[in-house]
Amino acid sequence: xxxxxxxxxAGLGTVGAxxxxxxxxxxxxxxxxxxRAVRVTAVSARDRRRDRGVDLSGYQWFDDPAAxxxxxxxxxxxxxxxxxxxxxxxxxxxxxSSGKHVVTANKALLAKHGVALARMAEDRNVAxxxxxxxxxxxxxxxxxxxALAGNVVTRVxxxxxxxxxxxxxRMELEGLTFDECLKxxxxxxxxxxxxxxDVGGFDTAHKLAVLTSLAxxxxxxxxxxxxxxISSITPLDLKMADELGYRIKLLGVAxxxxxxxxxxxxxTMAAKSSSIAQVMGVLNAVTIDADAVRSxxxxxxxxxxxxxxxxxxxxxxxxxxxxxxxxxxxxxxxxDDPARAPMQRHEGGYYVRLTxxxxxxxxxxxxxxxxxxxxxxxxxxxxxxxxxxxxxxTVPVILITHATSEAAIRAALDEAQGDGVVTEPPQVIxxxx
Amino acid sequence: xxxxxxxxxAGLGTVGAxxxxxxxxxxxxxxxxxxRAVRVTAVSARDRRRDRGVDLSGYQWFDDPAAxxxxxxxxxxxxxxxxxxxxxxxxxxxxxSSGKHVVTANKALLAKHGVALARMAEDRNVAxxxxxxxxxxxxxxxxxxxALAGNVVTRVxxxxxxxxxxxxxRMELEGLTFDECLKxxxxxxxxxxxxxxDVGGFDTAHKLAVLTSLAxxxxxxxxxxxxxxISSITPLDLKMADELGYRIKLLGVAxxxxxxxxxxxxxTMAAKSSSIAQVMGVLNAVTIDADAVRSxxxxxxxxxxxxxxxxxxxxxxxxxxxxxxxxxxxxxxxxDDPARAPMQRHEGGYYVRLTxxxxxxxxxxxxxxxxxxxxxxxxxxxxxxxxxxxxxxTVPVILITHATSEAAIRAALDEAQGDGVVTEPPQVIxxxx
Numbered sequence: 001x002x003x004x005x006x007x008x009x010a011g012l013g014t015v016g017a018x019x020x021x022x023x024x025x026x027x028x029x030x031x032x033x034x035x036r037a038v039r040v041t042a043v044s045a046r047d048r049r050r051d052r053g054v055d056l057s058g059y060q061w062f063d064d065p066a067a068x069x070x071x072x073x074x075x076x077x078x079x080x081x082x083x084x085x086x087x088x089x090x091x092x093x094x095x096x097s098s099g100k101h102v103v104t105a106n107k108a109l110l111a112k113h114g115v116a117l118a119r120m121a122e123d124r125n126v127a128x129x130x131x132x133x134x135x136x137x138x139x140x141x142x143x144x145x146x147a148l149a150g151n152v153v154t155r156v157x158x159x160x161x162x163x164x165x166x167x168x169x170r171m172e173l174e175g176l177t178f179d180e181c182l183k184x185x186x187x188x189x190x191x192x193x194x195x196x197x198d199v200g201g202f203d204t205a206h207k208l209a210v211l212t213s214l215a216x217x218x219x220x221x222x223x224x225x226x227x228x229x230i231s232s233i234t235p236l237d238l239k240m241a242d243e244l245g246y247r248i249k250l251l252g253v254a255x256x257x258x259x260x261x262x263x264x265x266x267x268t269m270a271a272k273s274s275s276i277a278q279v280m281g282v283l284n285a286v287t288i289d290a291d292a293v294r295s296x297x298x299x300x301x302x303x304x305x306x307x308x309x310x311x312x313x314x315x316x317x318x319x320x321x322x323x324x325x326x327x328x329x330x331x332x333x334x335x336d337d338p339a340r341a342p343m344q345r346h347e348g349g350y351y352v353r354l355t356x357x358x359x360x361x362x363x364x365x366x367x368x369x370x371x372x373x374x375x376x377x378x379x380x381x382x383x384x385x386x387x388x389x390x391x392x393x394t395v396p397v398i399l400i401t402h403a404t405s406e407a408a409i410r411a412a413l414d415e416a417q418g419d420g421v422v423t424e425p426p427q428v429i430x431x432x433x
Numbered sequence: 434x435x436x437x438x439x440x441x442x443a444g445l446g447t448v449g450a451x452x453x454x455x456x457x458x459x460x461x462x463x464x465x466x467x468x469r470a471v472r473v474t475a476v477s478a479r480d481r482r483r484d485r486g487v488d489l490s491g492y493q494w495f496d497d498p499a500a501x502x503x504x505x506x507x508x509x510x511x512x513x514x515x516x517x518x519x520x521x522x523x524x525x526x527x528x529x530s531s532g533k534h535v536v537t538a539n540k541a542l543l544a545k546h547g548v549a550l551a552r553m554a555e556d557r558n559v560a561x562x563x564x565x566x567x568x569x570x571x572x573x574x575x576x577x578x579x580a581l582a583g584n585v586v587t588r589v590x591x592x593x594x595x596x597x598x599x600x601x602x603r604m605e606l607e608g609l610t611f612d613e614c615l616k617x618x619x620x621x622x623x624x625x626x627x628x629x630x631d632v633g634g635f636d637t638a639h640k641l642a643v644l645t646s647l648a649x650x651x652x653x654x655x656x657x658x659x660x661x662x663i664s665s666i667t668p669l670d671l672k673m674a675d676e677l678g679y680r681i682k683l684l685g686v687a688x689x690x691x692x693x694x695x696x697x698x699x700x701t702m703a704a705k706s707s708s709i710a711q712v713m714g715v716l717n718a719v720t721i722d723a724d725a726v727r728s729x730x731x732x733x734x735x736x737x738x739x740x741x742x743x744x745x746x747x748x749x750x751x752x753x754x755x756x757x758x759x760x761x762x763x764x765x766x767x768x769d770d771p772a773r774a775p776m777q778r779h780e781g782g783y784y785v786r787l788t789x790x791x792x793x794x795x796x797x798x799x800x801x802x803x804x805x806x807x808x809x810x811x812x813x814x815x816x817x818x819x820x821x822x823x824x825x826x827t828v829p830v831i832l833i834t835h836a837t838s839e840a841a842i843r844a845a846l847d848e849a850q851g852d853g854v855v856t857e858p859p860q861v862i863x864x865x866x
Contacts, residue, residue, distance in 0.1 A: 022583045022725055029650065032763040033582060131580070137726035139572075139580035146756075147564070147572035149466060150455045150746020217462065275732055278711050292455055292743035293570035293733060299708055300729035310725035313583020323579075323756040330465040 004037035005320045006073060010065035010091050011080030012045035015105060015132070017052040018309035019078060020059075026313065034320035044068040069094035076101040076127075076319050078312060084108040096120040096128065101324070103315040105132035105308055107206035111222035114213065115335075118327040127324035129315035134207040135160055135284040137307030138300040139314065144214040144288065145329045151290035153215040157253040157432070158286035159279055160207040162302045163191045163198040164230050164250040168267075169280040172238045172247065178231055190282060200229035201250060201265040208252035208263055213328050213335070215254060215288065216261050220328075221338035228266035232427060237353060240381070240398050241269055244351070247277040248429065260339025269351050269431040275299070349378070350409050352399040353427040354416070362421040363397070369415045373408040375401050394423050400431070437470035438753045439506060443498035443524050444513030445478035448538060448565070450485040451742035452511060453492075459746065467753035477501040502527035509534040509560075509752050511745060517541040529553040529561065534757070536748040538565035538741055540639035544655035547646065548768075551760040560757035562748035567640040568593055568717040570740030571733040572747065577647040577721065578762045584723035586648040590686040590865070591719035592712055593640040595735045596624045596631040597663050597683040601700075602713040605671045605680065611664055623715060633662035634683060634698040641685035641696055646761050646768070648687060648721065649694050653761075654771035661699035665860060670786060673814070673831050674702055674862075677784075680710040681862065693772025702784050702864040708732070782811070783842050785832040786860040787849070795854040796830070802848045806841040808834050827856050833864070 007023065009016055023030070023040050030038040044062035062068035069077050069091045077095035079102060081088040088109050095102045097120060104110070110117070110133055121128035131141045135158065144153070159165050167181040182199065185191035197203050209222035230250050241248050246269035254263045270277040275297040279285040284302025289295050301307035318324055328335060356362050363380070370377060381398040401409070409428060416422045440456065442449055456463070456473050463471040477495035495501035502510050502524045510528035512535060514521040521542050528535045530553060537543070543550070543566055554561035564574045568591065577586070592598050600614040615632065618624035630636050642655035663683050674681050679702035687696045703710040708730040712718040717735025722728050734740035751757055761768060789795050796813070803810060814831040834842070842861060849855045 018725070026583055026585075029763070030582065032650075032767045033758065035764075138729060139576050142575065142580050143572050146751065147575050147747045148743065149463065149750035150459055150743045152459075217465075275708075275711065278708065290743070292451070292739040292746070294740060296571060296731065296733035298729065298731055301727050306725040307727060310581065310583045310723070313725070314580045317582035318579065321758050323758065325466065325754050325756065330462070331468075334465045 002036040004039055005034070005075050005316075006039065006041045007076045007078060007316065008042040008044070008068045008071065008074040009040055009078045009080065010044045010068055011082065012043060012052055013080065014305035015308045015312070016045070016080045017054050018305035019080070019312050020054050022306070022309050022313050023316070030317060030320060033317060036320060038316065038320045042068050042071060042074055065091040066094045069100065070098055074100060076103060076316065078316070079104040079106055082106055082108065084112040089113060092117060093120065096124060096126060099124045099126060101127040101129070101319045103127070103129045103312055103319065105130070105312060107133040107203070107210055111206040111209040111220060114210065114220040114328075115332055119332045121327055122331055127315070127319045128327040129318060129324065130210065130327070131314045132308045132311035134210045135286055135298070136300070136302040136304065137310045138284055138286060138298045138302065139311070140211065140286045140298055141214060142314065143296070143298060144211060148288065148290055148293060151292045153256070153288060153290045155253070155255045155289040156211050156215045156286065157251050157276070159249055159276060159284050160204045160252045160286070160302065161198055161250060162282035162284060163195070164204070165279065165284075166190050166282045167199065168230060168233065168238070168248055168250065171233065171235060172242070175235055177235060178233060199231055201227040204250060204252045204265045208254055208265060211252070211286070212254040212261060212263055216256055216336075217330055218261055218336045218338040219332070221263070221340065224263055224338060224340045226264040226266070230267055233267055234427070236396060237427060237429065240351070240353070244269070244400065245272055246270060246431065247272055249276060251276070251432070257341045259341040262341035267429050269429055347403050347405050349403050349431040350401045351429040351431055352401065352409070352413070354397045354399070354422050355394045355424040356397045357421050357423060358393040358395045365419050365421045366416045369412045369419070370399070370401070373404070373412045375404045375408055375412055378402050435469040437472055438467070438749075439472065439474045439508045440511060440749065441475040441477070441501045441504065441507040441509070442473055442511045442513065443477045443501055444515065445476060445485055446513065447738035448741045448745070449478070449513045450487050451738035452513070452745050453487045455739070455742050455746050456749070463750060463753060466750060469753060471749060471753045475501050475504060475507055498524040499527045502533065503531055507533060509536060509749065511749070512537040512539055515539055515541065517545040522546060525550060526553065529557060529559060532557045532559060534560040534562070534752045536560070536562045536745055536752065538563070538745060540566040540636070540643055544639040544642040544653060547643065547653040547761075548765055552765045554760055555764055560748070560752050561760040562751060562757065563643065563760070564747050565741050565744035567643045568719055568731070569733070569735040569737065570743045571717055571719060571731045571735065572744070573644065573719045573731055574647060575747065576729070576731060577644060581721065581723055581726060584725045586689070586721060586723045588686070588688045588722040589644050589648045589719065590684050590709070592682055592709060592717050593637045593685045593719070593735065594631055594683060595715035595717060596628070597637070598712065598717075599623050599715045600632065601663060601666065601671075601681055601683065604666065604668060605675070608668055610668060611666060632664055634660040637683060637685045637698045641687055641698060644685070644719070645687040645694060645696055649689055649769075650763055651694055651769045651771040652765070654696070654773065657696055657771060657773040659697040659699070663700055666700055667860070669829060670860060670862065673784070673786070677702070677833065678705055679703060679864065680705055682709060684709070684865070690774045692774040695774035700862050702862055704865075780836055780838050782836055782864040783834045784862040784864055785834065785842070785846070787830045787832065787855050788827045788857040789830045790854050790856060791826040791828045798852050798854045799849045802845045802852070803832070803834070806837070806845045808837045808841055808845055811835055
């Protein structure tokens, strides 16, 4: 029997407390699977006295997580502090540089420093494992890194933020506004007091950055991601989507194109019949398109203490069994530099909602601008009327385009705004096949 | 650089040919990931001259797959022959006993001899890997064995046979009979000339046996599985399911109960809103319920050359990287003996379609029998009339019960048949939450 795997857990929020409980609860099975005992021996957090529903007296306590990471009697550090700098980064770097395995749920840290950290892990032949960093309990990291080794992945797309999906689901099902749903989400603990990180799409972008690297064998390049959030989505947009056979989802999408890898986060019209569109509430879902397997979809809880701890335990079990390779599948030196495909190249159909001045000739001007940019329209829908006809009144107009480029749409809409027939910034939502 | 992983492929049907092509196509990436070259060096099949769309001249040829399995210059044998005895078993046993890794897609072999084969692999510290044996390209084996290591799994359920799901989907969408859809499936190559293995539920049962062992840490016990197929499903059943908010799916279900592990394969009423019910056509889907992660669903192609080869390559990549543990997660000696929960104990609601003699008092007799067994009815639907009233005419009657046991339902229906008010064997379909 090999010596026990001694784990130090840095960060004891909801996930950290769940990890402590799960490692205890699963001790026998983990030992059976790994052929060695697995136990948490040390913990670190900001406040020792906070009630976490778990007895900490059996663990060595560290005020400083970096000291925990440097301790001689720990084999594996679980970093659950969060943040892309500061104590989290220091803890992970200290652990790796002192030859310890690292398990982390920290997508922000990976999005920013993933390449350098992976190099450190490879140099010392230790694990840097991060199943919990993307889509919570959904085993998408292992699937991309290991299960699809025989595939050339062409596309990864998914619902990676439960807060946004919860808000969009409620807006759709109950006809509520974004602000109403956000407030409810905050009250129920599904959204932070400052919701920007979630509803602005940035959390999705961090997760997408991790998945892109695994899927395409490229170095993480989070700065290349085009990010739009969901705060501009209105009940009318959701109603129109429904009528047209779509649901609006905030998707992270990474695609291999002739020009390189395109990464984008934005609200999307997803066909109701697609697996992704069925995913409601706080669930996450990821669809991976690849040459051999064609398409695989994984659905499950993307957040929460126990589901995220489940992903952390998956990594711990691998470390205990000695099952680890390069953090991103291939060694960092063999990862390609990311060739960014500029967002303007995205080709597909669009849903466009315009606030149009209600006077003769407005629609003709808009249609002409569209035609000038070779944009063909599948349908034009005018919903209702402004308060009254005449000067200054506006009406919402919905355009559905056939496949065209982002650049063409943006140019046509800029010109229509210049013509003075469109009063507010247009709502533009991509339609995914 | 370690020496190359030399692979022998035994069985060159559709999947075997895809494996040869994929290993060639992915050679560079597999080498980058594994840190060693991965190549097929030898093959074996019944007919050397058959055109498989792949050039075999670069591979050593064996007429006898067991001779390939015994060859000194092979490290890993991929068994794609099929069947639970004969050449497949001989090939796998020869490979393991001569210290070679084995990758197989053979669920029938595993269902019958999985425990003994796993023991052989463990004794020699080689891999016995079988991602391709259940749900084709869907990475459910790796998910159960590795990703959910932190969980106590409570239930595994899924659509594990694409042929059945294709037939049920077409019956539902086009109102066709079972026989009509089966003929189409045979014409399109989705069903065998002798379809019993698929439509009788036996293929699903083999796959379920493998998943049950992984999920619950018990020895494979395929004989314990209660198996019903889909050939008795009628267009009326599908129509009624639709009206009641369900779809009929052939599910394999394994559940941890107080009495042990219950394993069953049968047509099921699945709520339309569930992820499983959305899965149409030849796709497979598996939902895993577990304490920490709550519920994870995986959807993808369950058959076909390339998707199945994708699963084989996943195992090959793990072998090449040296990532293998006990075939069923825990060593065989630590797997529990399966405590069979008898099928009669299954508790849930039921859909019952009866062919009832159309005369006064028939329904009262049936209702009384139900009441005698404490079965409470949620609804009773009589659809249409027989050709005319009077003696001998029959009408279809649908009963929806609240939760009750299989034993109670069977007893009540036996008695109703004894009363002479029901003319044909009743159709009984379990309703899943």
